[in-house]
Amino acid sequence: MSISLSHLSKRYGKTHAVEDVTTEITHGSLTAILGPSGSGKSTLLKLIAGLERPDEGTVVIDGADMTHVDPRHRDIGFCFQNYAPFRHMNVAKNVAFGLKVRKRPKKEIDARVEELLVLVKLQNKATSYPSQLSGGERQRMALARALAIEPRVLLLDEPFGALDAVVRAELRHWVKELHAQIHVTTVLVTHDQQEAMEVADQLIVMRSGRIVQSGNPLALYESPATDFVHEFLGPSTIFQGEVTRPHDLELVSVYQGTEKGRITSIVSLGFEAQVTVELSDGTSTWVQLSRNELSDMGLRVALLVGVRRRLDAD
Amino acid sequence: MASNASRRTLRTIVLLYLAILIGLPVVFLVVKALGSGFGAFWHEITEPDALSALKLSLIIAAIAVPVNTVVGVGAALIIARHKFFGRRVFDTIFDVPVAISPIIIGVALVLAYSRIGWFGAPLERWGLNVLFTPLGVALATMSVSLPYVLRSIVPVLTEIGQEQEQAARTLGAGRLRIFWNVTLPSIRWAVLYGVTLTIARTLGEFGAVLVVSGNIAGVTQTLPIYIYDSWDQRFDVLGSYSGALVLALISIAVLSILAVLRRREKKLLVDLA
Numbered sequence: 001m002s003i004s005l006s007h008l009s010k011r012y013g014k015t016h017a018v019e020d021v022t023t024e025i026t027h028g029s030l031t032a033i034l035g036p037s038g039s040g041k042s043t044l045l046k047l048i049a050g051l052e053r054p055d056e057g058t059v060v061i062d063g064a065d066m067t068h069v070d071p072r073h074r075d076i077g078f079c080f081q082n083y084a085p086f087r088h089m090n091v092a093k094n095v096a097f098g099l100k101v102r103k104r105p106k107k108e109i110d111a112r113v114e115e116l117l118v119l120v121k122l123q124n125k126a127t128s129y130p131s132q133l134s135g136g137e138r139q140r141m142a143l144a145r146a147l148a149i150e151p152r153v154l155l156l157d158e159p160f161g162a163l164d165a166v167v168r169a170e171l172r173h174w175v176k177e178l179h180a181q182i183h184v185t186t187v188l189v190t191h192d193q194q195e196a197m198e199v200a201d202q203l204i205v206m207r208s209g210r211i212v213q214s215g216n217p218l219a220l221y222e223s224p225a226t227d228f229v230h231e232f233l234g235p236s237t238i239f240q241g242e243v244t245r246p247h248d249l250e251l252v253s254v255y256q257g258t259e260k261g262r263i264t265s266i267v268s269l270g271f272e273a274q275v276t277v278e279l280s281d282g283t284s285t286w287v288q289l290s291r292n293e294l295s296d297m298g299l300r301v302a303l304l305v306g307v308r309r310r311l312d313a314d
Numbered sequence: 315m316a317s318n319a320s321r322r323t324l325r326t327i328v329l330l331y332l333a334i335l336i337g338l339p340v341v342f343l344v345v346k347a348l349g350s351g352f353g354a355f356w357h358e359i360t361e362p363d364a365l366s367a368l369k370l371s372l373i374i375a376a377i378a379v380p381v382n383t384v385v386g387v388g389a390a391l392i393i394a395r396h397k398f399f400g401r402r403v404f405d406t407i408f409d410v411p412v413a414i415s416p417i418i419i420g421v422a423l424v425l426a427y428s429r430i431g432w433f434g435a436p437l438e439r440w441g442l443n444v445l446f447t448p449l450g451v452a453l454a455t456m457s458v459s460l461p462y463v464l465r466s467i468v469p470v471l472t473e474i475g476q477e478q479e480q481a482a483r484t485l486g487a488g489r490l491r492i493f494w495n496v497t498l499p500s501i502r503w504a505v506l507y508g509v510t511l512t513i514a515r516t517l518g519e520f521g522a523v524l525v526v527s528g529n530i531a532g533v534t535q536t537l538p539i540y541i542y543d544s545w546d547q548r549f550d551v552l553g554s555y556s557g558a559l560v561l562a563l564i565s566i567a568v569l570s571i572l573a574v575l576r577r578r579e580k581k582l583l584v585d586l587a
Binding site for chain 1: 477478480481482483484485486487488491495496499500
């Protein structure tokens with residue numbers, strides 16, 4: 001089910017949380033809304049869900065204008081940042097809630113709940129309470145609860161934000177697999193560019209309530225529209241007055257470089273190294289090298305080197 | 315860090331203070347009430363005026379507590395879940411009855427509902443008398459016990475936030491279902507806590523009721539008024555002690571329930587953490 005947003009705006013007092021947002025989210029895609037905190041990405045998600053009402057603009061889901069439809073009639077699955085489990089209900093009852101509201105026969109509910117618990121790998125936790133679950137399990141329960149009503153759209157607000165790094169990576173992978181399996185149009189909000197690049201097939205980058213750029217992740221990484229997108233989507237540095245990726249630069253002998261400078265620090269991060277060079281014009285830039293390059297060139301702090309763009313860059 | 319000796323001294327002072335303030339008077343009360351034997355005590359509390367006062371107190375509680383519970387829950391939801399112009403004022407109004415002396419509530423009610431008051435004359439034309447009737451007693455009691463349920467719930471509602479309710483809404487639930495299945499189960503201990511405080515206040519109220527009731531034995535006398543009346547007007551000291559002991563026992567029962575609830579609530583909070 002596609003979502004189209006046109007000229008959406010939301011203000012809180014004098015703050016423009018979302019400002020004139022127009023975009024199209026294609027059917028079956030896994031879209032990440034990416035932006036720093038305060039960029040309006042969560043507000044945008046809540047506008048799609050109907051949990052916030054826009055001051056201007058329209059939300060159209062699958063061809064139907066949903067702008068003034070109550071969230072309970074929008075057929076959306078929404079997962080909150082801290083999962084919002086019903087704390088006095090066990091896992092099975094949490095998952096069954098939406099179906100009970102819809103007055104489905106008990107047999108059907110039981111069967112569906114079991115199926116979903118298998119899908120999210122919580123079949124052994126049916127009678128546990130949310131307080132007895134780990135963060136990752138709570139997140140999966142919230143997903144099962146949202147999926148139970150067979151939503152047209154799945155909306156996830158910072159789905160991995162509150163988890164530790166290992167569980168986070170696992171769950172990220174799992175969500176991608178799940179999406180491949182059930183193909184429901186999914187929109188997730190995140191401030192983590194790595195997470196967005198890894199999970200999503202479409203990116204919407206936001207800043208100060210506006211969309212800065214949208215498209216597929218690789219295209220955005222390769223040709224960012226603004227310096228902000230450039231810096232936000234990956235490591236970046238400034239070379240000859242332009243924002244550039246540090247892995248698009250290389251270190252050569254003083255005579256071969258387009259600029260020359262002195263190495264001020266070398267940070268080795270296992271397979272890669274970050275070498276900072278103070279250039280002759282007084283500015284500083286950093287270059288990302290592989291471990292082999294670092295050792296082959298015999299680099300050390302205070303060495304004079306040349307810096308240039310890699311020939312295969314651009 | 316305090317030494318053992320100074321800690322022991324401090325504890326002794328606190329205990330002594332409590333004994334002077336609460337312990338000794340209660341002990342004397344029990345001794346005096348039962349001093350002439352259990353038969354005399356029983357005779358006093360089964361006397362018609364005493365029974366009538368006890369009955370009225372219980373009836374008033376049976377009216378005031380449910381009404382203030384419903385109003386308290388409703389107002390708490392409005393205060394915690396809605397932003398509107400004048401919310402602060404709305405919020406503060408609920409505290410007025412406990413912030414000012416009950417006697418003022420009583421006097422204000424008399425002013426409003428006497429024949430020369432705003433509501434008194436019209437209501438009397440409808441055949442409804444408020445002053446010096448059980449109705450007036452009920453109004454005064456409801457007024458002084460207004461905020462307890464509200465004040466117990468609002469912090470809990472604020473603490474749990476709105477997300478569970480919003481989640482229920484996206485899952486298709488309507489307002490009523492959200493209230494019964496999501497909101498109420500999360501605040502039930504707080505509601506019970508507030509109800510217990512309301513019961514205690516309702517049974518014990520003296521000042522506001524005294525002014526409004528006109529102190530008519532057998533008609534508008536609640537148990538606290540009966541106790542005062544026996545003591546001060548009829549010089550029936552034993553009747554006064556006996557009534558006081560009954561009231562104290564009821565209050566202790568209510569307080570015990572409160573203590574149990576507090577423990578349940580604490581346990582619940584640990585569960586939720």
